[in-house]
Amino acid sequence: MANLRRTWMRRASAHGAFWAATVALAVGLIMLGDFEFENFKGSGSRFTRFFTRMAPPDWSVTHLVLRSTAETLTIAFVGTLLALIVSLPLGFLAASNMTPPWIAQPTKWLLGFIRSIPLIVVAMILVTAVGLGPLTGTLAIAFHSVGMLGKFYAEEFETADRGVINAVRGSGANWLQTVRFGLFPQCVPQVLAFTIYRFEMNFRDAAVLGLVGAGGIGLYIQMYIGGFQYQKVAVLLIVIIVVVTALDQLSFWARRWVR
Amino acid sequence: MDSSSSDGRPAISLRGVHVLYGRIMALDIERLTIASGERVFVLGCSGSGKTTLSRMIKARVRPSAGKLSVLGIDPCALGRASRSAYERCIAMIDQEFHLVPRLSVMDNLMTGALGRVPVAASLLGWYPLAELERAEAILAEVDLEGLEGRRVDTLSGGQRQRVAIARALMQNAEIIVADEPVSNLDPELAEDALELLVDCVARRGVTLLVNLHQPDLARRFASRIVGLSAGRVVYDGPPEAFGDKQTEFLYRAEAPDFKVIRAVKRGEAGAEPA
Ligand SMILES: Nc1ncnc2c1ncn2[C@@H]1O[C@H](COP(=O)(O)OP(=O)(O)O)[C@@H](O)[C@H]1O
Ligand SMILES: [Mg+2]
Numbered sequence: 001m002a003n004l005r006r007t008w009m010r011r012a013s014a015h016g017a018f019w020a021a022t023v024a025l026a027v028g029l030i031m032l033g034d035f036e037f038e039n040f041k042g043s044g045s046r047f048t049r050f051f052t053r054m055a056p057p058d059w060s061v062t063h064l065v066l067r068s069t070a071e072t073l074t075i076a077f078v079g080t081l082l083a084l085i086v087s088l089p090l091g092f093l094a095a096s097n098m099t100p101p102w103i104a105q106p107t108k109w110l111l112g113f114i115r116s117i118p119l120i121v122v123a124m125i126l127v128t129a130v131g132l133g134p135l136t137g138t139l140a141i142a143f144h145s146v147g148m149l150g151k152f153y154a155e156e157f158e159t160a161d162r163g164v165i166n167a168v169r170g171s172g173a174n175w176l177q178t179v180r181f182g183l184f185p186q187c188v189p190q191v192l193a194f195t196i197y198r199f200e201m202n203f204r205d206a207a208v209l210g211l212v213g214a215g216g217i218g219l220y221i222q223m224y225i226g227g228f229q230y231q232k233v234a235v236l237l238i239v240i241i242v243v244v245t246a247l248d249q250l251s252f253w254a255r256r257w258v259r
Numbered sequence: 260m261d262s263s264s265s266d267g268r269p270a271i272s273l274r275g276v277h278v279l280y281g282r283i284m285a286l287d288i289e290r291l292t293i294a295s296g297e298r299v300f301v302l303g304c305s306g307s308g309k310t311t312l313s314r315m316i317k318a319r320v321r322p323s324a325g326k327l328s329v330l331g332i333d334p335c336a337l338g339r340a341s342r343s344a345y346e347r348c349i350a351m352i353d354q355e356f357h358l359v360p361r362l363s364v365m366d367n368l369m370t371g372a373l374g375r376v377p378v379a380a381s382l383l384g385w386y387p388l389a390e391l392e393r394a395e396a397i398l399a400e401v402d403l404e405g406l407e408g409r410r411v412d413t414l415s416g417g418q419r420q421r422v423a424i425a426r427a428l429m430q431n432a433e434i435i436v437a438d439e440p441v442s443n444l445d446p447e448l449a450e451d452a453l454e455l456l457v458d459c460v461a462r463r464g465v466t467l468l469v470n471l472h473q474p475d476l477a478r479r480f481a482s483r484i485v486g487l488s489a490g491r492v493v494y495d496g497p498p499e500a501f502g503d504k505q506t507e508f509l510y511r512a513e514a515p516d517f518k519v520i521r522a523v524k525r526g527e528a529g530a531e532p533a
Pocket of ligand 2: 309310311438439
């Protein structure tokens with residue numbers, strides 16, 4: 001009993017120390033940084049002003065907004081698809097149970113490098129190289145997603161049951177057949193679920209990409225907010241919220257369907 | 260089905276084979292010869308080396324010393340391509356059946372044929388008609404008709420066991436190695452599954468090597484019993500001669516006294532087949 005209490009006390013104090021250290025770190029960082037809390041003063045009324053100016057929404061731009069939303073969806077969809085196609089083999093090469101360490105490790109580094117470049121930077125570089133428009137946005141989304149998807153696929157492949165893979169290999173299957181029939185079937189649901197999830201995220205990312213001229217709805221976000229046309233911004237927000245919610249639901253159904 | 264007319268060459272032959280894991284001697288077999296078409300049941304308590312023996316035959320474990328010959332081939336001396344051809348000749352049934360989850364019964368069966376069908380077509384799930392017909396015949400043989408479209412993860416334990424047997428048959432191997440194939444089944448199902456396996460194997464004249472924990476089942480289905488203890492062969496003879504005494508020696512908690520068990524063997528049967 002005393003023992004139990006002592007264990008509990010030790011655990012509780014360890015938790016307490018952890019949280020105290022975390023909060024102290026945050027406060028320290030804030031004090032180092034240039035946080036101007038006085039700016040909060042009067043921000044409440046500015047918020048309400050922003051929202052009251054949105055009403056009523058200016059539906060005259062609906063057509064434009066829908067068309068550019070469709071473009072953003074296309075960017076996200078095609079970008080995710082390209083990323084899927086590139087990431088599957090890369091993830092496979094990076095999986096330490098599938099390839100020797102001198103292939104797996106460098107591939108992991110490559111994926112980490114791709115991940116480490118912020119999407120907006122990728123987009124800006126591509127805009128200078130490829131030019132403005134949705135093609136650039138698609139490429140940027142694809143490139144950035146490869147870093148994430150490749151890493152995830154690799155981790156998924158690494159959890160595959162070795163015994164099943166050996167059983168397929170042991171019946172005389174060659175390397176490709178072993179991957180196709182021993183490895184992939186085990187990983188399909190998770191791979192699909194994460195790819196769909198990535199697609200959702202890519203739609204939101206692609207919405208912002210227009211800010212640097214990479215196509216889609218972002219162009220109008222920038223134009224209307226910059227031009228104080230809040231009633232048009234309202235239409236933008238409504239359409240984005242509806243699309244994101246719909247995607248959310250679709251992806252839920254899709255993930256439930258693939259088991 | 261083309262296999263194993265006894266042409267004199269033994270299916271499996273071990274001479275002075277040692278398998279070492281670090282400093283543990285997992286297997287230490289002076290001499291063991293299995294003729295083609297035999298049904299050998301390997302008995303022995305946990306850790307006696309049964310799994311090591313079957314994995315060695317499947318070329319997944321190398322002997323540290325000695326001479327191993329399977330179907331006239333030394334599995335340790337194989338290159339990449341010939342190794343896959345070799346593996347195709349030896350089918351393995353595991354304790355966990357290691358079926359491919361999410362695939363149908365039929366797709367699982369066809370994985371047994373992957374070594375001999377056109378690669379590109381197989382990747383798309385297309386197989387030669389003759390192979391599909393073979394699979395159908397085997398499904399009927401193991402009494403899984405009508406389940407070919409079912410996903411294996413929706414099957415019962417006994418049904419999965421039969422899929423594992425069917426996949427091994429589909430491989431058209433010359434030797435079937437089963438490592439405690441029925442340990443995951445309840446006693447009745449275990450008996451049925453063994454009977455099915457032995458029947459299918461007998462029909463094909465294939466060599467069978469089964470690791471088992473149930474001496475009574477071994478006695479019923481084996482043509483020969485091999486008893487392992489601490490990596491050594493302590494019994495090798497016909498099932499009729501493997502009585503309660505031998506069982507007791509083999510499964511005794513203390514390290515078995517090899518001399519005693521040899522004496523028992525000499526006294527009651529002694530015959531070493533082929
Ligand atoms: N991969 C391994 N590494 C180290 N020791 C092992 C390994 N596999 C088996 N052994 C040892 O070899 C001996 C025989 O094991 P095993 O062949 O699995 O016996 P059985 O199948 O009869 O239970 C045991 O002592 C076991 O601990
Ligand atoms: Mg074992």
